[in-house]
Amino acid sequence: MHKAKETWSQNKSTFVFEEGKLASFSKESNFESSHRVYKDGIVGIHYHVGKVEDAEGYARAEANLVRERPYPFELETGKRARDKREKVMSDQELQETALNCMKYLNETYPKFRVKLKFTGTEYDRRAENDLGMDYRSQDYAIGVSASFKHADSKNVNDGYFSFNMRNFDEKVFRQVADDYFANYETVLEIPEEIILDVTYYGMVGFFSAHLNGEELARGTSLFTGKIGEKLFADDFTLAHVTRDQDCWFNPFWDGDGYVLPNDELVLVENGVLKTGFADKKTAKRYNVEHTGPAYHSFADIPGPGGLSLQIKRSEKTVKELLDGRVCVIPVDYTSSGFDEKGEFTMSIMNSLLFDGEKVLGRLPEFKIKTTAFDLFGKGFIGVGSDQPVYYDKQLLVKVEKV
Amino acid sequence: MDYHFEFPKDLYAEVRMEERYEIWLAIRNGELDNDGESAEVGAMVRVFDGNMWYTATTNSFEEIQQQLDALAKVAVPNPDIYEHKVVKEFEVNRDEIFTYDKESDLRKVTRNQWKEIVDGYIDKCVDPEDPEVTFWIGSINGQHERKRLITSKGTDVAWDAQCCGLSVYFGFTVDGITSYGGFNTITMTVPELLGHEKEILKKKAMYLDYAKNAKDVEAGEYECILAPIVTAMFTHESFGHKSEADYMLTDKTLAEEWVLGKKVGSEKVTICDDGRLLHHGYVPYDDEGTKAGKTYLIKEGVLTGRLHDAKSASIMGEKKTGNSRAQDYHFQPIVRMTNTYMEAGTDKLEDMIAGIKDGVYVVDVSNGTGNSTFVMNPTLCYRIRDGKVCEPIRVHMLTGSVFQTLYDVDAVADDFELFDQYQCGKSGQGVRVSAGGPSIRVKKLSIS
Numbered sequence: 057m058h059k060a061k062e063t064w065s066q067n068k069s070t071f072v073f074e075e076g077k078l079a080s081f082s083k084e085s086n087f088e089s090s091h092r093v094y095k096d097g098i099v100g101i102h103y104h105v106g107k108v109e110d111a112e113g114y115a116r117a118e119a120n121l122v123r124e125r126p127y128p129f130e131l132e133t134g135k136r137a138r139d140k141r142e143k144v145m146s147d148q149e150l151q152e153t154a155l156n157c158m159k160y161l162n163e164t165y166p167k168f169r170v171k172l173k174f175t176g177t178e179y180d181r182r183a184e185n186d187l188g189m190d191y192r193s194q195d196y197a198i199g200v201s202a203s204f205k206h207a208d209s210k211n212v213n214d215g216y217f218s219f220n221m222r223n224f225d226e227k228v229f230r231q232v233a234d235d236y237f238a239n240y241e242t243v244l245e246i247p248e249e250i251i252l253d254v255t256y257y258g259m260v261g262f263f264s265a266h267l268n269g270e271e272l273a274r275g276t277s278l279f280t281g282k283i284g285e286k287l288f289a290d291d292f293t294l295a296h297v298t299r300d301q302d303c304w305f306n307p308f309w310d311g312d313g314y315v316l317p318n319d320e321l322v323l324v325e326n327g328v329l330k331t332g333f334a335d336k337k338t339a340k341r342y343n344v345e346h347t348g349p350a351y352h353s354f355a356d357i358p359g360p361g362g363l364s365l366q367i368k369r370s371e372k373t374v375k376e377l378l379d380g381r382v383c384v385i386p387v388d389y390t391s392s393g394f395d396e397k398g399e400f401t402m403s404i405m406n407s408l409l410f411d412g413e414k415v416l417g418r419l420p421e422f423k424i425k426t427t428a429f430d431l432f433g434k435g436f437i438g439v440g441s442d443q444p445v446y447y448d449k450q451l452l453v454k455v456e457k458v
Numbered sequence: 459m460d461y462h463f464e465f466p467k468d469l470y471a472e473v474r475m476e477e478r479y480e481i482w483l484a485i486r487n488g489e490l491d492n493d494g495e496s497a498e499v500g501a502m503v504r505v506f507d508g509n510m511w512y513t514a515t516t517n518s519f520e521e522i523q524q525q526l527d528a529l530a531k532v533a534v535p536n537p538d539i540y541e542h543k544v545v546k547e548f549e550v551n552r553d554e555i556f557t558y559d560k561e562s563d564l565r566k567v568t569r570n571q572w573k574e575i576v577d578g579y580i581d582k583c584v585d586p587e588d589p590e591v592t593f594w595i596g597s598i599n600g601q602h603e604r605k606r607l608i609t610s611k612g613t614d615v616a617w618d619a620q621c622c623g624l625s626v627y628f629g630f631t632v633d634g635i636t637s638y639g640g641f642n643t644i645t646m647t648v649p650e651l652l653g654h655e656k657e658i659l660k661k662k663a664m665y666l667d668y669a670k671n672a673k674d675v676e677a678g679e680y681e682c683i684l685a686p687i688v689t690a691m692f693t694h695e696s697f698g699h700k701s702e703a704d705y706m707l708t709d710k711t712l713a714e715e716w717v718l719g720k721k722v723g724s725e726k727v728t729i730c731d732d733g734r735l736l737h738h739g740y741v742p743y744d745d746e747g748t749k750a751g752k753t754y755l756i757k758e759g760v761l762t763g764r765l766h767d768a769k770s771a772s773i774m775g776e777k778k779t780g781n782s783r784a785q786d787y788h789f790q791p792i793v794r795m796t797n798t799y800m801e802a803g804t805d806k807l808e809d810m811i812a813g814i815k816d817g818v819y820v821v822d823v824s825n826g827t828g829n830s831t832f833v834m835n836p837t838l839c840y841r842i843r844d845g846k847v848c849e850p851i852r853v854h855m856l857t858g859s860v861f862q863t864l865y866d867v868d869a870v871a872d873d874f875e876l877f878d879q880y881q882c883g884k885s886g887q888g889v890r891v892s893a894g895g896p897s898i899r900v901k902k903l904s905i906s
Contacts, residue, residue, distance in 0.1 A: 074707075075707065075708050078509075078510055079510060079511065080510055080511035080512070080513060080790060081510060081511070081512050081513070081532075082511075082512075082513040082514070082515075082790070083513070083514045083515075084514070084515045084788060085515070085516070086515075086517075086788075087517070101494070103494070103496050105496070105498040105499075105500070105517055106498075106499070106500075106517030106518060107517075107518075123493060123569070125493060169708075169709060171885075201886075203885075205709070207709070207710070207711060208711055209711060210711060210712065210715050210830055210861075211829050211830045212699060212700060212702075212705035212712065212829060213705070213829060270487075274487070274592055274593060275592055275631055275634075275636075276592050276593050276629050276631055276636040277636075278634070278635070278636075280634070341489070353494070355494035355495070355496050356492055356493060356494040359491065359492075388829065390826075390827045390833040390855075392835050392854035392855045393835065395852065395854060396635050396636055396637040396638070396669075397635055399854065400854075401854040401855050401906055403831065403833045403855060403857050405829060405830070405831050421831060423855070423857075423906055425854075425906070458677055458906050
């Protein structure tokens with residue numbers, strides 16, 4: 057019989073501003089644990105919110121062996137610790153920073169009603185077992201989110217921006233606010249050629265589903281039978297990455313305790329589909345290579361998932377990628393997601409037009425359509441080496457206006 | 459248990475204690491994929507000094523007093539706090555409503571009994587040898603929660619709620635393309651989860667037909683029939699969010715646009731919110747301690763009310779409605795819907811369809827969002843030609859202007875249904891809601 061334990065602790069301080077004033081301050085402290093007992097290919101699990109003594113946690117986990125949750129795999133034995141914290145702010149420092157930012161908005165952009173939230177989150181994640189595995193990941197970041205509405209708008213909300221920084225810089229906040237608000241009242245015509253400029257986390261979710269080893273094996277993936285084929289643009293490379301700078305509040309090990317060699321699993325390289333992904337359970341069931349990742353479940357056995365997908369960034373800046381063209385940054389939009397054929401529609405209620413250096417103004421409502429294969433194929437322009445507007449990676453893709 | 463707290467002087471304070479139990483099981487492609495349960499206790503402690511709220515959370519009820527004392531130290535004492543307009547709005551109620559603490563308490567159902575239910579559906583509705591089905595999952599879950607709110611003004615209310623979910627979903631692969639669809643429901647008690655085999659098999663057949671025969675739709679504007687489940691989402695997304703008063707505070711543009719008494723839609727449209735109904739949005743007392751009631755938001759096309767918490771009611775000079783809700787003890791309450799629905803009309807669905815020469819019948823929908831333009835993502839649609847329902851069509855998105863669409867409802871059927879499988883997101887918080895309505899006909903919606 058072996059024992060393992062995973063813990064998650066998080067301390068949060070949040071300042072919320074409403075109608076331009078500080079409305080609330082919240083402090084939150086969370087601790088969760090998962091005690092696990094492995095015996096004869098099965099695992100007993102006890103998930104607990106709040107503190108629990110190890111003896112009690114393991115005893116309850118052992119009692120849960122009766123559920124017969126299968127886990128016929130060798131346990132990991134690695135040792136590693138990552139501390140990604142750069143600058144941890146006291147509540148007083150965070151409040152001062154937040155007040156400065158709100159003051160800037162109140163004085164510079166009085167025509168906007170902004171619900172502004174500043175959250176400092178400190179996180180500590182650990183995993184250990186009695187075979188020697190000992191992992192720890194610590195992180196701290198300030199998260200800023202702002203939902204805004206122009207005074208003259210009949211919408212309940214006109215848009216939203218948010219970003220995280222490990223070492224908060226008020227200058228970045230002011231620059232993002234300037235990008236969103238300075239030329240907001242200028243309404244422009246929708247350009248003929250639509251280049252969309254978006255964070256890509258939602259869009260690469262398409263790959264999470266279709267590169268899942270189970271989907272590939274059962275023939276329910278659009279990529280079944282296509283591993284090794286060139287399906288996307290020459291300069292499109294996609295990987296699951298657990299490097300510090302790309303992994304916010306997530307540990308470097310997966311739900312099986314597996315750590316990626318070099319923190320990277322390349323899934324698409326220069327447009328060629330290289331591999332799907334499989335956790336230990338999927339790999340065994342469908343007789344495919346184990347690559348990780350597995351999602352973390354504190355209450356049950358892990359399963360396939362938990363990808364942190366990153367598109368390889370271009371060496372060119374957003375301005376260089378645009379090469380004299382303009383792009384559309386949606387700030388209030390709803391997408392259909394990708395349908396069964398990989399088709400994608402987005403209704404863009406509010407958006408900004410950006411020329412690579414500055415936001416020129418706002419666009420009327422319109423819709424676009426594309427497909428996953430076009431987005432990352434003939435429509436793919438690249439992910440800029442810089443992040444000039446919303447302090448995050450900016451994916452540029454050509455799409456069709458409906 | 460009996461709890462007594464020493465509330466800080468010259469501050470308003472409240473303690474919201476929650477106990478939650480959850481169980482879940484999923485059988486995916488023949489294998490028990492998820493099997494777990496959890497129990498959690500937690501509390502949010504809030505202190506208000508007239509300017510700001512100060513909050514803290516804890517997973518130990520024994521630490522609540524300590525948290526109250528700590529918050530009181532950072533708040534600014536205010537001798538007139540009970541004269542503050544928001545604090546004056548807080549009701550004082552003392553009550554206990556435990557609906558699910560006897561036979562219907564889902565915590566009394568064993569894990570094996572839960573599994574028997576889902577196994578039973580799989581036996582009757584899934585054929586593992588069926589070549590047309592390349593993926594399937596049957597899942598079941600239950601959640602039971604108890605809440606208690608104690609305030610320094612004297613409120614002490616406790617109540618419980620629970621819900622059970624059942625889902626049977628299929629993947630059908632035709633020519634290398636896999637489409638998914640199936641049945642899901644949420645009920646308040648475990649026995650209500652039984653007996654859905656016919657509905658599951660009907661949905662399975664409809665989605666298989668869609669996978670085999672759906673044609674791409676030509677984007678454009680169409681006269682549409684929305685099935686009750688689609689009307690429910692339309693009601694929630696298109697108008698429900700517009701009725702949440704916290705969006706309007708100090709906002710002249712919205713306040714002028716949504717003046718009570720203004721005609722905002724067809725006289726066939728009546729929309730209500732009622733937290734008292736024993737459905738997924740059941741909230742007998744909201745998270746500020748206000749007793750729930752029925753609020754008419756639109757009556758025969760005229761704007762008659764909106765949803766409030768104490769703050770919005772005090773600022774707008776309107777009545778509280780019991781709609782201050784938090785996702786759980788990690789969150790502060792904000793204005794939210796509960797059970798929101800469009801009332802039934804008298805029209806007959808067959809007549810409504812017969813009256814359409816060229817249109818779209820929207821039968822099922824996955825999700826939606828709402829602002830001045832609402833967007834819904836349908837999962838099952840059919841073309842209507844010359845008054846008859848024809849082939850399934852593939853529709854990505856259904857959109858319309860809230861301002862126009864409420865006027866464009868020209869028929870409201872008598873086939874009202876209330877659906878509990880909704881979770882509503884706002885400001886990073888998801889809360890249980892239900893939404894309902896009858897079939898309706900809308901003169902024009904944008905389909906793409």
